[in-house]
Amino acid sequence: MENKNKTVVKSMELLHLFLTEPSLTLNDMVSLSGMPKTSVHRMACSLEEMGFLTRGADGRYQLGLIFLQFGQLVSERLDIRKIAKPIMEELCTEVDEAVQLIMRDGDEAIYVEKIEGTQTVRLYTAIGRRSPLYAGACARSILSFLPRDEIEAYIQQTELAAIGSGTITDPAALLQSIETSLKTGYTLSYSELENYTAAIGAPIFNHEGKVAAGISIAGFEARFSEDCLPYLTDKVKTAAQHISEKLGY
Template sequence: MQNKNKTVVKSMSLLHLFLHEPSLTLSELVSKSGMPKTSVHRMVSSLEEMGFLNRDAAGAYSLGLMFLEFGQLVADRLDIRKIAKPIMEDLCREVDEAVQLIMRDGNEAIYVEKIEGTQTVRLYTAIGRRSPLYAGACARSILSFLPREEIETYIKQTKLISIGSGTITDPEKLLQVIDASVQNGYTISYSELENYTAAIGAPIFNHKRQVAAGISIAGFEARFTADRLPYLTEKVKDAALQISRKIGYS
Protein backbone atom coordinates (compact mmCIF):
# COMPACT_ATOMS: atom_id res chain seq x y z
CA MET A 1 0.00 0.00 0.00
CA GLN A 2 2.89 2.37 0.69
CA ASN A 3 3.68 2.47 -3.04
CA LYS A 4 0.12 3.39 -3.99
CA ASN A 5 -1.73 6.67 -3.80
CA LYS A 6 -4.21 6.05 -0.98
CA THR A 7 -6.73 8.55 -2.31
CA VAL A 8 -6.77 6.84 -5.71
CA VAL A 9 -7.16 3.42 -4.10
CA LYS A 10 -10.04 4.64 -1.92
CA SER A 11 -11.70 6.32 -4.90
CA MET A 12 -11.54 3.07 -6.83
CA SER A 13 -13.10 1.30 -3.84
CA LEU A 14 -16.02 3.70 -4.06
CA LEU A 15 -16.41 3.15 -7.79
CA HIS A 16 -16.39 -0.61 -7.29
CA LEU A 17 -19.52 -0.27 -5.17
CA PHE A 18 -21.40 0.70 -8.33
CA LEU A 19 -20.66 -2.69 -9.90
CA HIS A 20 -23.50 -4.05 -7.78
CA GLU A 21 -25.71 -0.97 -7.32
CA PRO A 22 -27.06 1.32 -10.11
CA SER A 23 -27.11 4.33 -7.78
CA LEU A 24 -26.03 5.18 -4.24
CA THR A 25 -26.57 8.17 -1.98
CA LEU A 26 -23.74 9.76 -0.03
CA SER A 27 -24.98 8.08 3.17
CA GLU A 28 -25.05 4.70 1.43
CA LEU A 29 -21.53 5.21 0.10
CA VAL A 30 -20.32 6.06 3.59
CA SER A 31 -22.07 3.03 5.08
CA LYS A 32 -20.89 0.54 2.45
CA SER A 33 -17.31 1.84 2.26
CA GLY A 34 -16.74 2.33 6.00
CA MET A 35 -14.89 5.58 5.24
CA PRO A 36 -15.42 8.92 7.00
CA LYS A 37 -18.21 11.02 5.51
CA THR A 38 -15.90 13.98 4.84
CA SER A 39 -13.48 11.77 2.88
CA VAL A 40 -16.26 10.17 0.84
CA HIS A 41 -17.83 13.54 0.08
CA ARG A 42 -14.49 14.95 -1.09
CA MET A 43 -13.79 11.96 -3.34
CA VAL A 44 -17.23 11.72 -4.93
CA SER A 45 -17.17 15.46 -5.59
CA SER A 46 -13.89 15.07 -7.46
CA LEU A 47 -15.17 12.01 -9.35
CA GLU A 48 -18.30 13.92 -10.31
CA GLU A 49 -16.27 16.87 -11.53
CA MET A 50 -14.17 14.58 -13.73
CA GLY A 51 -17.24 12.88 -15.20
CA PHE A 52 -16.80 9.51 -13.52
CA LEU A 53 -19.93 9.99 -11.43
CA ASN A 54 -23.26 11.67 -12.05
CA ARG A 55 -25.53 13.04 -9.35
CA ASP A 56 -29.28 13.22 -9.89
CA ALA A 57 -31.80 15.74 -8.52
CA ALA A 58 -32.37 13.60 -5.44
CA GLY A 59 -28.65 13.55 -4.67
CA ALA A 60 -27.99 9.92 -5.64
CA TYR A 61 -24.79 9.09 -7.52
CA SER A 62 -24.38 6.78 -10.51
CA LEU A 63 -21.56 5.98 -12.91
CA GLY A 64 -20.93 8.75 -15.43
CA LEU A 65 -20.80 8.65 -19.20
CA MET A 66 -17.01 8.72 -19.02
CA PHE A 67 -17.14 4.98 -18.32
CA LEU A 68 -19.07 4.40 -21.53
CA GLU A 69 -16.39 6.24 -23.47
CA PHE A 70 -13.57 4.29 -21.87
CA GLY A 71 -15.49 1.03 -22.18
CA GLN A 72 -16.05 1.55 -25.89
CA LEU A 73 -12.38 2.40 -26.41
CA VAL A 74 -11.31 -0.80 -24.68
CA ALA A 75 -13.78 -2.84 -26.72
CA ASP A 76 -12.72 -1.21 -30.00
CA ARG A 77 -9.03 -1.76 -29.32
CA LEU A 78 -9.24 -5.39 -28.31
CA ASP A 79 -7.28 -7.45 -30.81
CA ILE A 80 -9.34 -10.61 -31.19
CA ARG A 81 -6.59 -12.24 -33.22
CA LYS A 82 -4.02 -11.73 -30.47
CA ILE A 83 -6.43 -12.90 -27.78
CA ALA A 84 -7.57 -15.92 -29.77
CA LYS A 85 -4.19 -17.25 -30.91
CA PRO A 86 -3.10 -19.06 -27.71
CA ILE A 87 -6.56 -20.61 -27.38
CA MET A 88 -6.40 -21.68 -31.02
CA GLU A 89 -2.97 -23.23 -30.45
CA ASP A 90 -4.29 -25.23 -27.50
CA LEU A 91 -7.27 -26.37 -29.55
CA CYS A 92 -5.02 -27.42 -32.42
CA ARG A 93 -2.85 -29.51 -30.10
CA GLU A 94 -5.90 -31.21 -28.64
CA VAL A 95 -7.74 -32.11 -31.84
CA ASP A 96 -4.81 -32.17 -34.31
CA GLU A 97 -6.78 -30.37 -36.99
CA ALA A 98 -6.33 -26.95 -38.58
CA VAL A 99 -7.88 -24.17 -36.51
CA GLN A 100 -9.10 -20.98 -38.18
CA LEU A 101 -10.31 -17.58 -37.04
CA ILE A 102 -12.56 -15.51 -39.26
CA MET A 103 -14.09 -12.04 -39.10
CA ARG A 104 -16.80 -10.36 -41.09
CA ASP A 105 -16.01 -7.75 -43.71
CA GLY A 106 -19.27 -6.60 -45.25
CA ASN A 107 -20.94 -9.53 -46.98
CA GLU A 108 -17.79 -11.59 -46.84
CA ALA A 109 -15.69 -13.29 -44.21
CA ILE A 110 -11.92 -12.91 -44.04
CA TYR A 111 -9.58 -15.42 -42.45
CA VAL A 112 -7.38 -13.53 -39.98
CA GLU A 113 -5.53 -16.38 -38.25
CA LYS A 114 -4.83 -20.04 -38.87
CA ILE A 115 -2.99 -22.73 -36.90
CA GLU A 116 -1.97 -25.84 -38.83
CA GLY A 117 -2.23 -29.34 -37.37
CA THR A 118 0.06 -32.24 -38.23
CA GLN A 119 -2.45 -33.53 -40.78
CA THR A 120 -1.43 -32.32 -44.24
CA VAL A 121 -4.61 -31.35 -46.04
CA ARG A 122 -5.36 -28.84 -48.74
CA LEU A 123 -7.81 -26.27 -47.44
CA TYR A 124 -9.52 -23.37 -49.16
CA THR A 125 -8.60 -21.19 -46.21
CA ALA A 126 -5.49 -19.09 -45.73
CA ILE A 127 -4.84 -15.90 -43.78
CA GLY A 128 -6.19 -12.99 -45.79
CA ARG A 129 -8.41 -15.14 -47.99
CA ARG A 130 -12.10 -14.30 -48.23
CA SER A 131 -15.19 -16.43 -48.50
CA PRO A 132 -18.91 -15.69 -48.73
CA LEU A 133 -20.73 -15.75 -45.41
CA TYR A 134 -23.00 -18.59 -46.53
CA ALA A 135 -20.26 -21.11 -47.38
CA GLY A 136 -18.21 -23.14 -44.94
CA ALA A 137 -18.73 -23.69 -41.23
CA CYS A 138 -16.46 -20.89 -40.08
CA ALA A 139 -18.06 -18.14 -42.17
CA ARG A 140 -21.55 -19.45 -41.54
CA SER A 141 -20.93 -19.35 -37.79
CA ILE A 142 -21.01 -15.57 -38.22
CA LEU A 143 -23.99 -15.45 -40.59
CA SER A 144 -26.08 -17.82 -38.44
CA PHE A 145 -25.88 -15.62 -35.36
CA LEU A 146 -26.67 -12.28 -36.97
CA PRO A 147 -30.14 -10.77 -36.34
CA ARG A 148 -32.78 -12.75 -38.24
CA GLU A 149 -33.84 -9.81 -40.40
CA GLU A 150 -30.23 -9.26 -41.45
CA ILE A 151 -29.84 -12.94 -42.33
CA GLU A 152 -32.95 -12.95 -44.49
CA THR A 153 -31.92 -9.74 -46.26
CA TYR A 154 -28.47 -11.18 -46.94
CA ILE A 155 -29.89 -14.37 -48.44
CA LYS A 156 -32.34 -12.45 -50.64
CA GLN A 157 -29.59 -10.19 -51.96
CA THR A 158 -26.89 -12.84 -52.40
CA LYS A 159 -26.48 -15.22 -55.29
CA LEU A 160 -25.56 -18.58 -53.76
CA ILE A 161 -22.81 -19.88 -56.00
CA SER A 162 -21.34 -23.36 -55.71
CA ILE A 163 -17.68 -23.43 -54.63
CA GLY A 164 -17.24 -27.06 -53.57
CA SER A 165 -19.43 -30.07 -54.20
CA GLY A 166 -21.25 -29.52 -50.91
CA THR A 167 -21.88 -25.79 -51.10
CA ILE A 168 -25.44 -24.91 -50.13
CA THR A 169 -27.03 -23.03 -53.01
CA ASP A 170 -30.71 -23.38 -52.11
CA PRO A 171 -31.97 -20.43 -49.99
CA GLU A 172 -34.55 -22.53 -48.11
CA LYS A 173 -32.04 -25.21 -47.24
CA LEU A 174 -29.56 -22.54 -46.13
CA LEU A 175 -32.14 -21.10 -43.74
CA GLN A 176 -32.83 -24.58 -42.36
CA VAL A 177 -29.12 -25.14 -41.77
CA ILE A 178 -28.84 -21.73 -40.10
CA ASP A 179 -31.79 -22.53 -37.83
CA ALA A 180 -30.11 -25.78 -36.80
CA SER A 181 -26.86 -23.92 -36.15
CA VAL A 182 -28.58 -21.45 -33.85
CA GLN A 183 -30.29 -24.27 -31.97
CA ASN A 184 -27.09 -26.29 -31.59
CA GLY A 185 -24.65 -23.43 -31.05
CA TYR A 186 -22.30 -24.50 -33.84
CA THR A 187 -22.09 -24.95 -37.61
CA ILE A 188 -20.83 -27.86 -39.65
CA SER A 189 -19.91 -28.17 -43.30
CA TYR A 190 -18.78 -30.87 -45.71
CA SER A 191 -17.01 -30.09 -48.99
CA GLU A 192 -18.43 -26.58 -49.14
CA LEU A 193 -15.21 -24.69 -49.87
CA GLU A 194 -12.90 -27.58 -50.75
CA ASN A 195 -13.95 -31.09 -51.73
CA TYR A 196 -13.35 -33.93 -49.25
CA THR A 197 -12.86 -31.55 -46.33
CA ALA A 198 -15.07 -30.84 -43.34
CA ALA A 199 -15.25 -28.10 -40.71
CA ILE A 200 -17.03 -27.30 -37.46
CA GLY A 201 -17.42 -23.65 -36.52
CA ALA A 202 -18.68 -21.72 -33.51
CA PRO A 203 -19.48 -18.03 -33.01
CA ILE A 204 -17.45 -15.63 -30.89
CA PHE A 205 -19.50 -12.94 -29.13
CA ASN A 206 -18.41 -9.52 -27.86
CA HIS A 207 -19.40 -7.49 -24.79
CA LYS A 208 -22.60 -6.44 -26.54
CA ARG A 209 -23.53 -10.11 -27.03
CA GLN A 210 -23.15 -9.62 -30.78
CA VAL A 211 -21.28 -12.07 -32.99
CA ALA A 212 -17.80 -10.65 -33.51
CA ALA A 213 -15.92 -13.51 -35.17
CA GLY A 214 -15.98 -17.22 -35.82
CA ILE A 215 -13.60 -20.06 -35.02
CA SER A 216 -13.48 -23.46 -36.67
CA ILE A 217 -11.56 -26.69 -36.91
CA ALA A 218 -11.13 -28.15 -40.36
CA GLY A 219 -9.53 -31.17 -41.98
CA PHE A 220 -10.10 -34.32 -44.02
CA GLU A 221 -13.77 -35.21 -44.21
CA ALA A 222 -12.89 -38.81 -43.32
CA ARG A 223 -11.62 -37.68 -39.92
CA PHE A 224 -14.92 -35.99 -39.01
CA THR A 225 -16.70 -39.25 -38.28
CA ALA A 226 -20.01 -39.52 -36.42
CA ASP A 227 -18.36 -40.90 -33.29
CA ARG A 228 -15.76 -38.10 -33.22
CA LEU A 229 -18.14 -35.20 -33.94
CA PRO A 230 -19.40 -34.70 -30.34
CA TYR A 231 -15.80 -34.38 -29.10
CA LEU A 232 -14.80 -31.96 -31.85
CA THR A 233 -17.98 -29.94 -31.44
CA GLU A 234 -17.53 -29.45 -27.70
CA LYS A 235 -13.88 -28.47 -28.16
CA VAL A 236 -14.59 -25.77 -30.72
CA LYS A 237 -17.56 -24.42 -28.76
CA ASP A 238 -15.45 -24.26 -25.62
CA ALA A 239 -12.67 -22.39 -27.47
CA ALA A 240 -15.21 -19.92 -28.86
CA LEU A 241 -16.59 -19.31 -25.37
CA GLN A 242 -13.11 -18.76 -23.93
CA ILE A 243 -12.36 -16.12 -26.56
CA SER A 244 -15.79 -14.53 -26.12
CA ARG A 245 -15.26 -14.14 -22.40
CA LYS A 246 -11.83 -12.58 -22.92
CA ILE A 247 -13.36 -9.88 -25.14
CA GLY A 248 -16.10 -9.05 -22.66
CA TYR A 249 -18.95 -11.48 -23.32
CA SER A 250 -20.85 -12.63 -20.25
Protein backbone atom coordinates in the same frame (compact mmCIF):
# COMPACT_ATOMS: atom_id res chain seq x y z
CA MET B 1 -4.61 -5.61 0.89
CA GLU B 2 -1.02 -5.02 2.02
CA ASN B 3 0.15 -3.92 -1.42
CA LYS B 4 -2.98 -2.02 -2.36
CA ASN B 5 -3.79 1.63 -1.78
CA LYS B 6 -6.83 1.50 0.50
CA THR B 7 -8.31 4.76 -0.79
CA VAL B 8 -8.14 3.55 -4.38
CA VAL B 9 -9.71 0.21 -3.42
CA LYS B 10 -12.54 1.92 -1.56
CA SER B 11 -13.13 4.30 -4.45
CA MET B 12 -13.38 1.36 -6.84
CA GLU B 13 -15.87 -0.29 -4.50
CA LEU B 14 -18.05 2.80 -4.79
CA LEU B 15 -17.82 2.79 -8.58
CA HIS B 16 -18.70 -0.91 -8.67
CA LEU B 17 -22.04 -0.06 -7.03
CA PHE B 18 -23.05 1.61 -10.30
CA LEU B 19 -22.68 -1.62 -12.25
CA THR B 20 -26.11 -2.62 -10.99
CA GLU B 21 -27.60 0.77 -10.11
CA PRO B 22 -28.06 3.57 -12.69
CA SER B 23 -28.00 6.31 -10.04
CA LEU B 24 -27.43 6.56 -6.29
CA THR B 25 -27.73 9.18 -3.58
CA LEU B 26 -24.95 9.73 -1.07
CA ASN B 27 -27.00 7.85 1.53
CA ASP B 28 -27.51 4.99 -0.92
CA MET B 29 -23.76 4.66 -1.35
CA VAL B 30 -23.22 4.74 2.40
CA SER B 31 -25.85 2.06 2.95
CA LEU B 32 -24.66 -0.22 0.16
CA SER B 33 -20.95 0.15 0.84
CA GLY B 34 -21.03 0.09 4.63
CA MET B 35 -18.44 2.88 4.72
CA PRO B 36 -18.60 5.96 6.96
CA LYS B 37 -20.59 8.81 5.46
CA THR B 38 -17.67 11.25 5.71
CA SER B 39 -15.43 8.88 3.74
CA VAL B 40 -18.06 8.26 1.08
CA HIS B 41 -18.70 11.98 0.72
CA ARG B 42 -15.00 12.74 0.36
CA MET B 43 -14.47 10.03 -2.26
CA ALA B 44 -17.64 10.92 -4.16
CA CYS B 45 -16.53 14.55 -4.39
CA SER B 46 -13.09 13.50 -5.68
CA LEU B 47 -14.59 11.10 -8.21
CA GLU B 48 -16.96 13.82 -9.38
CA GLU B 49 -14.13 16.31 -9.73
CA MET B 50 -12.20 13.84 -11.91
CA GLY B 51 -15.21 13.08 -14.08
CA PHE B 52 -15.79 9.52 -12.91
CA LEU B 53 -19.12 10.52 -11.34
CA THR B 54 -21.62 13.23 -12.19
CA ARG B 55 -24.26 14.65 -9.84
CA GLY B 56 -27.64 15.77 -11.06
CA ALA B 57 -29.82 18.60 -9.78
CA ASP B 58 -31.63 16.05 -7.61
CA GLY B 59 -28.37 15.17 -5.87
CA ARG B 60 -28.18 11.68 -7.34
CA TYR B 61 -24.86 10.42 -8.67
CA GLN B 62 -24.29 8.63 -11.97
CA LEU B 63 -21.24 7.31 -13.79
CA GLY B 64 -19.49 10.05 -15.73
CA LEU B 65 -19.21 10.20 -19.50
CA ILE B 66 -15.49 9.55 -19.22
CA PHE B 67 -16.33 5.85 -18.98
CA LEU B 68 -17.63 6.01 -22.55
CA GLN B 69 -14.19 7.17 -23.65
CA PHE B 70 -12.43 4.43 -21.70
CA GLY B 71 -14.86 1.82 -22.98
CA GLN B 72 -14.37 2.88 -26.59
CA LEU B 73 -10.60 2.82 -26.23
CA VAL B 74 -10.63 -0.65 -24.69
CA SER B 75 -12.90 -1.90 -27.46
CA GLU B 76 -10.74 -0.39 -30.20
CA ARG B 77 -7.50 -1.72 -28.74
CA LEU B 78 -8.65 -5.31 -28.39
CA ASP B 79 -6.83 -7.22 -31.10
CA ILE B 80 -8.85 -10.38 -31.70
CA ARG B 81 -6.00 -12.03 -33.58
CA LYS B 82 -3.56 -11.44 -30.76
CA ILE B 83 -6.04 -12.66 -28.16
CA ALA B 84 -7.13 -15.68 -30.17
CA LYS B 85 -3.78 -16.98 -31.42
CA PRO B 86 -2.55 -18.78 -28.25
CA ILE B 87 -5.98 -20.37 -27.83
CA MET B 88 -5.96 -21.40 -31.48
CA GLU B 89 -2.50 -22.93 -31.09
CA GLU B 90 -3.64 -24.93 -28.09
CA LEU B 91 -6.73 -26.11 -29.96
CA CYS B 92 -4.61 -27.12 -32.94
CA THR B 93 -2.35 -29.17 -30.70
CA GLU B 94 -5.35 -30.93 -29.19
CA VAL B 95 -7.17 -31.83 -32.40
CA ASP B 96 -4.30 -31.80 -34.94
CA GLU B 97 -6.42 -30.08 -37.57
CA ALA B 98 -6.20 -26.63 -39.14
CA VAL B 99 -7.68 -23.94 -36.91
CA GLN B 100 -9.06 -20.81 -38.58
CA LEU B 101 -10.25 -17.42 -37.36
CA ILE B 102 -12.55 -15.29 -39.50
CA MET B 103 -14.24 -11.92 -39.21
CA ARG B 104 -17.17 -10.43 -41.05
CA ASP B 105 -16.58 -7.92 -43.80
CA GLY B 106 -19.96 -6.89 -45.16
CA ASP B 107 -21.64 -9.89 -46.74
CA GLU B 108 -18.40 -11.88 -46.68
CA ALA B 109 -16.12 -13.52 -44.17
CA ILE B 110 -12.38 -12.94 -44.29
CA TYR B 111 -9.80 -15.33 -42.85
CA VAL B 112 -7.60 -13.32 -40.47
CA GLU B 113 -5.59 -16.08 -38.78
CA LYS B 114 -4.80 -19.73 -39.39
CA ILE B 115 -2.83 -22.37 -37.50
CA GLU B 116 -1.82 -25.47 -39.45
CA GLY B 117 -1.88 -28.97 -38.00
CA THR B 118 0.71 -31.64 -38.74
CA GLN B 119 -1.31 -33.26 -41.53
CA THR B 120 0.75 -33.68 -44.70
CA VAL B 121 -2.15 -32.66 -46.99
CA ARG B 122 -3.40 -29.19 -46.15
CA LEU B 123 -6.45 -27.11 -46.94
CA TYR B 124 -6.16 -24.32 -49.47
CA THR B 125 -7.61 -21.70 -47.13
CA ALA B 126 -5.20 -18.92 -46.19
CA ILE B 127 -5.13 -15.61 -44.35
CA GLY B 128 -6.85 -12.99 -46.48
CA ARG B 129 -9.10 -15.44 -48.29
CA ARG B 130 -12.78 -14.51 -48.46
CA SER B 131 -15.93 -16.59 -48.50
CA PRO B 132 -19.64 -15.79 -48.48
CA LEU B 133 -21.29 -15.86 -45.07
CA TYR B 134 -23.61 -18.70 -46.06
CA ALA B 135 -20.88 -21.16 -47.07
CA GLY B 136 -18.64 -23.12 -44.71
CA ALA B 137 -18.94 -23.73 -41.00
CA CYS B 138 -16.74 -20.86 -39.91
CA ALA B 139 -18.50 -18.19 -41.97
CA ARG B 140 -21.97 -19.52 -41.16
CA SER B 141 -21.14 -19.49 -37.44
CA ILE B 142 -21.14 -15.70 -37.78
CA LEU B 143 -24.25 -15.51 -39.97
CA SER B 144 -26.22 -17.78 -37.63
CA PHE B 145 -25.78 -15.50 -34.63
CA LEU B 146 -26.55 -12.18 -36.29
CA PRO B 147 -29.87 -10.47 -35.41
CA ARG B 148 -32.79 -12.24 -37.06
CA ASP B 149 -33.72 -9.32 -39.30
CA GLU B 150 -30.16 -9.16 -40.63
CA ILE B 151 -30.19 -12.89 -41.38
CA GLU B 152 -33.47 -12.67 -43.26
CA ALA B 153 -32.36 -9.62 -45.23
CA TYR B 154 -29.09 -11.34 -46.13
CA ILE B 155 -30.83 -14.47 -47.40
CA GLN B 156 -33.34 -12.46 -49.44
CA GLN B 157 -30.67 -10.44 -51.22
CA THR B 158 -27.99 -13.13 -51.65
CA GLU B 159 -27.69 -15.60 -54.47
CA LEU B 160 -26.73 -18.90 -52.87
CA ALA B 161 -24.31 -20.09 -55.50
CA ALA B 162 -22.63 -23.49 -55.30
CA ILE B 163 -18.92 -23.48 -54.45
CA GLY B 164 -18.34 -27.10 -53.44
CA SER B 165 -20.51 -30.17 -53.86
CA GLY B 166 -22.05 -29.64 -50.42
CA THR B 167 -22.72 -25.88 -50.55
CA ILE B 168 -26.18 -24.99 -49.27
CA THR B 169 -28.03 -23.33 -52.16
CA ASP B 170 -31.61 -23.56 -50.90
CA PRO B 171 -32.79 -20.67 -48.65
CA ALA B 172 -35.03 -22.98 -46.58
CA ALA B 173 -32.15 -25.39 -45.98
CA LEU B 174 -29.89 -22.48 -45.00
CA LEU B 175 -32.45 -21.26 -42.47
CA GLN B 176 -32.73 -24.78 -41.06
CA SER B 177 -28.95 -24.96 -40.70
CA ILE B 178 -28.97 -21.61 -38.90
CA GLU B 179 -31.72 -22.79 -36.52
CA THR B 180 -29.68 -25.90 -35.73
CA SER B 181 -26.60 -23.79 -35.02
CA LEU B 182 -28.57 -21.57 -32.64
CA LYS B 183 -29.66 -24.66 -30.70
CA THR B 184 -26.31 -26.44 -30.60
CA GLY B 185 -23.90 -23.50 -30.46
CA TYR B 186 -21.81 -24.71 -33.38
CA THR B 187 -21.96 -25.07 -37.17
CA LEU B 188 -21.01 -28.11 -39.21
CA SER B 189 -20.16 -28.25 -42.91
CA TYR B 190 -19.10 -30.89 -45.42
CA SER B 191 -17.66 -30.06 -48.86
CA GLU B 192 -19.12 -26.56 -48.87
CA LEU B 193 -16.02 -24.60 -49.87
CA GLU B 194 -13.83 -27.45 -51.03
CA ASN B 195 -14.84 -31.01 -51.87
CA TYR B 196 -14.01 -33.79 -49.42
CA THR B 197 -13.38 -31.36 -46.56
CA ALA B 198 -15.26 -30.74 -43.33
CA ALA B 199 -15.29 -28.01 -40.71
CA ILE B 200 -16.83 -27.23 -37.33
CA GLY B 201 -17.27 -23.57 -36.45
CA ALA B 202 -18.37 -21.65 -33.38
CA PRO B 203 -19.15 -17.96 -32.84
CA ILE B 204 -17.01 -15.56 -30.83
CA PHE B 205 -18.84 -12.78 -28.99
CA ASN B 206 -17.58 -9.37 -27.86
CA HIS B 207 -18.21 -7.34 -24.71
CA GLU B 208 -21.55 -6.17 -26.12
CA GLY B 209 -22.78 -9.72 -26.62
CA LYS B 210 -22.57 -9.36 -30.40
CA VAL B 211 -20.92 -11.92 -32.65
CA ALA B 212 -17.46 -10.57 -33.45
CA ALA B 213 -15.75 -13.46 -35.21
CA GLY B 214 -15.85 -17.17 -35.83
CA ILE B 215 -13.38 -19.97 -35.12
CA SER B 216 -13.29 -23.35 -36.79
CA ILE B 217 -11.35 -26.55 -37.04
CA ALA B 218 -11.15 -27.88 -40.58
CA GLY B 219 -9.67 -30.85 -42.36
CA PHE B 220 -10.48 -33.68 -44.68
CA GLU B 221 -13.90 -35.26 -44.39
CA ALA B 222 -12.66 -38.72 -43.39
CA ARG B 223 -11.28 -37.32 -40.13
CA PHE B 224 -14.65 -35.81 -39.15
CA SER B 225 -16.59 -39.03 -38.64
CA GLU B 226 -19.69 -39.16 -36.46
CA ASP B 227 -17.70 -40.78 -33.67
CA CYS B 228 -15.25 -37.86 -33.58
CA LEU B 229 -17.81 -35.06 -33.68
CA PRO B 230 -18.63 -34.85 -29.94
CA TYR B 231 -14.96 -34.40 -29.04
CA LEU B 232 -14.27 -31.93 -31.85
CA THR B 233 -17.38 -29.82 -31.27
CA ASP B 234 -16.64 -29.60 -27.55
CA LYS B 235 -13.10 -28.41 -28.26
CA VAL B 236 -14.05 -25.71 -30.75
CA LYS B 237 -16.92 -24.41 -28.60
CA THR B 238 -14.62 -24.24 -25.58
CA ALA B 239 -12.00 -22.31 -27.56
CA ALA B 240 -14.66 -19.87 -28.82
CA GLN B 241 -15.88 -19.35 -25.26
CA HIS B 242 -12.36 -18.64 -23.97
CA ILE B 243 -11.74 -16.04 -26.68
CA SER B 244 -15.15 -14.46 -26.04
CA GLU B 245 -14.37 -14.17 -22.34
CA LYS B 246 -11.10 -12.40 -23.11
CA LEU B 247 -13.08 -9.95 -25.28
CA GLY B 248 -15.28 -9.16 -22.29
CA TYR B 249 -18.25 -11.38 -23.10
